[in-house]
Every structure is written in C-alpha cells, then in structure tokens.
Amino acid sequence: MNTDKLSVRLETVAKYVPIESRLADIGSDHAYLPSYLVKNGQISFGIAGEVAKGPYQSAEKNVMAEGLSEKIVVRLGDGLEVIRPGEVDCITIAGMGGSLIASILETGKEKLDSVNRLVLQPNINAFAIRSWLVENNWELIAEEIIEEDGKIYEILVAEKGEPLKPYHDVQEETGLLVGPFLLQRKEIAFQKKWSLEKKNWNRIYKQLEEAAPSSETEEKKKELVKKISLIEGVLSNEDSEWS
Ligand code: SAM
Numbered sequence: 665m666n667t668d669k670l671s672v673r674l675e676t677v678a679k680y681v682p683i684e685s686r687l688a689d690i691g692s693d694h695a696y697l698p699s700y701l702v703k704n705g706q707i708s709f710g711i712a713g714e715v716a717k718g719p720y721q722s723a724e725k726n727v728m729a730e731g732l733s734e735k736i737v738v739r740l741g742d743g744l745e746v747i748r749p750g751e752v753d754c755i756t757i758a759g760m761g762g763s764l765i766a767s768i769l770e771t772g773k774e775k776l777d778s779v780n781r782l783v784l785q786p787n788i789n790a791f792a793i794r795s796w797l798v799e800n801n802w803e804l805i806a807e808e809i810i811e812e813d814g815k816i817y818e819i820l821v822a823e824k825g826e827p828l829k830p831y832h833d834v835q836e837e838t839g840l841l842v843g844p845f846l847l848q849r850k851e852i853a854f855q856k857k858w859s860l861e862k863k864n865w866n867r868i869y870k871q872l873e874e875a876a877p878s879s880e881t882e883e884k885k886k887e888l889v890k891k892i893s894l895i896e897g898v899l900s901n902e903d904s905e906w907s
Contacts, residue, residue, distance in 0.1 A: 668700070668703065670696060670697070670700050671812060672810055672812045673758070673759075673785065673810060673812050673817050673819075674696060674697050674700070674758065676785075676808050676810055676817075676819050677697060677756055677758050677783050677785050677819055678697060678700060678701055678704075678706070680781070680783045680806065680819070680821045681701055681706060681707060681754055681756065681781075681783060682754060682780075682781060683706055683707075684707065684708055685701075685706075685707045685708075685752075685753055685754035685781070686707070686708065686709045686710075686751065686752045686753050686754065687701065687707050687709070687710045687711070687752060687753075687754045687755070687756060688710070688711040688713055688744070688746065688747050688751070688752040688754075688755045688756075689710060689711070689712050689713065689755075689756045689757075689758075690713045690743060690744065690746070690755060690756070690757045690768060691713065691714065691715070691757055691758070691759065691760055691768075692712035692713060692714055692719070692723050692738075693714065693719040693722070693723065693759070694719070694722050694723055694726050695712035695722075695723035695724075695726050695727050695736060695738060696726070697756060697758065698710030698711075698712050698727075698732075698736050699726060699727060699730050699732055699736065702732050702735045702736060703730070703732070707735075707754075708735065709735055709736075709752075710735060710736040710737075711736070711737050711738075711739060711746055711747060711751070711752060712727065712736055712737070712738045712739070713739050713741060713743070713744075713746035713747070714738070714739075714740060714741075715740070715741065715742045715743070717740070720738060720739075720740045723738045724738045742771075743767075743768035743771055743772050744768060744769070744771070744772025744775040744776075745772065747772070747775045749774070749775065749777070749778070750777070750778045751778070752778065752779060753778055753779055753780045753781070754779065754780065754781045754782075754783070755776075755779055755781075755782050755783070756782075756783045756784070756785075757769075757782075757783075757784050757785070758783075758784070758785035759785060759787060760786065760787065761786060761787055761788050761789055761792075762786035762787075762788060762789030762790050762791065762792040762793045763789055763792040765784050765786055765792070765793055766792045766793050766795070766796035769782070769796055769800070770796065770800075773800070780823060780824065781821065781822070781823050782797075782802065782820075782821070782822045782823075783819065783820075783821050784819070784820045784821075784822070785817060785818070785819045785820070786818060786820070787817065790818045790820060790843065791840055791841050793820055794820070794839075794840045794843070795840055797820075797822050797827060798827045798828065798831075798840070799827075800827075801824060801825075801827050802822040802823065802824060802825070802827060803822060803823055803824070803825030803826050803827050803829055803830065804820060804821070804822050804827075804830045804843075804844065804845070805821050805822060805823050805825070805830075806820075806821040806845060807819065807820055807821070807843045807844075807845040807846050809843070809846050809851060809853045809854050809857065810853060811852075811853045811856070816853050816856065816857045818843060818846070820843070830844040830845065831844050833848070834847050834848070837894065838894055838897070838898060841891070841894065841895075842854070842858060842895075842898060847898065850898075855899060858895050858898060858899060859899060861895065862892055862895045862896070862899070865888050865891055865892050865895075866892065868884075868888060869885060869888045869889070869892070872884055872885050872888070873885070
C-alpha cells in the first residue's frame, strides 16, 4: 500500500494527532499510520509498536522501504511496553476491540505520564474505552463516527482533564454507551450503527427466550432489555430508515 493515502478510518485517526507530536502507534501492523504522519510532516518522531512477529516484520520492511528509519522506530512488544518513560506525548491505538485497547492502557498506565493525547479507534465496544477514560481522569474531547466499506467505526480523542465534563449534558449511562458527542449529533452512521445493534440484541433476546431458563439467561435478558430501551430512547425522535 502507498502510505501517501490512508483509509478514511486511519485518516480520521491521523487528523487528531497534534502537529509535532512524538507518537507511539500501538498495534501498528504495517506502520501505515506513523509513515503517513511523518511523510506529511505532521510528526517528527514515531514508534510503531507490535506484539506479533509478522506485523512487526512488515512494519520494519515498510519503514525501511519508505526511507523513514531515522524518524520511525519499530519495536516488538506488548502494548505500551515498547515506550520508554517520557518518550512520547501522543498515543494512537486503532483497529482492535475496545476492551483490548482499555486493557493496554490500564497495563501500561505508568507510561502515560508524558502523554497529552490519546487517539483511539475501537472496532467494537467503545463503551469499555469511555469507561476507562472516566475512571482514569482522561477527558473525552472529540468523537467521530464514520462508515467505510460497509463498516462503521468510532474514533475517540482524549486529553487529561475533567473526565465527566462531556457527560454533563447527557444521561451518563447513555453517553458511555453511544458517545456523548456522537449522541448530540446523531449522524446517519450513528443511527445506522445503533439500529443494527438493536436488531441484533432483539435477535439474541429471542434466542434466550427459547433457551432453557436459568438465572444466567434471565440476567442476560434483563441487561438486553435495558440496552434496547436505552437505544430506543436515543433513536425514538429520529426518522430512521434502519430502526
Ligand atoms: N493499527 C492498524 C490499523 O488500524 O489499521 C492495525 C490494526 S490490526 C487489525 C491490529 C494489530 O494490533 C495487529 O497487528 C496485532 O498484532 C496488534 N496487537 C494486538 N494486541 C496488541 C498488543 N497488546 N500490543 C501491541 N500490538 C497488538
């Protein structure tokens, strides 16, 4: 792939990396994101971190082939362990599940002292990230939702600050689930995502109704009812073609 052009998903992540950042891109795979940012003059130093040997090797190969080895170091390691204390001020983590992203941040907490901004793109379960941010004094400052190649992605941007500030004007539980900024905008991709989730939850609910009753299935059904009604509240005043 030519890193002069990124996917819309990674371009959206790139947009939120401040100029002149010292960046660590964790789970960098081919190192497309740091390569693009260096070539665009947006960052002066980048670490491409990878836990898996294959992606690590392909990141190394690409960085070398692009002649970017002086500005991007590729390191093999789990999560934030590839960062030395004080080395970076911005971290991007994209293309993984939200729980994995939250656990990478939790495990590497001590590396976040020098970090001013996190740009996170979970493929699923952004709730886990929003909850982690609130519990760890990071303030969500922006959110985006985009659709690309039939998939919907959320991008979450956070800085150290007042963790509950974005939730002041929305119901907190709803905000944590769907995103306080996204909730206020309710773009087409947002309506589509949550209408599809709702359909999926209804389908699971029906399956649980047909399963042998147990306290576990009852608990799951209760949780689903709560989430479905929460989403119905969010979508109720929308004239959505997907609901
Ligand atoms: N960030 C790129 C993107 O958004 O296009 C690549 C996403 S790829 C689907 C996820 C990558 O994260 C894989 O290459 C995987 O090896 C890496 N990864 C998963 N867990 C990791 C961890 N704990 N630390 C570092 N990398 C990890």
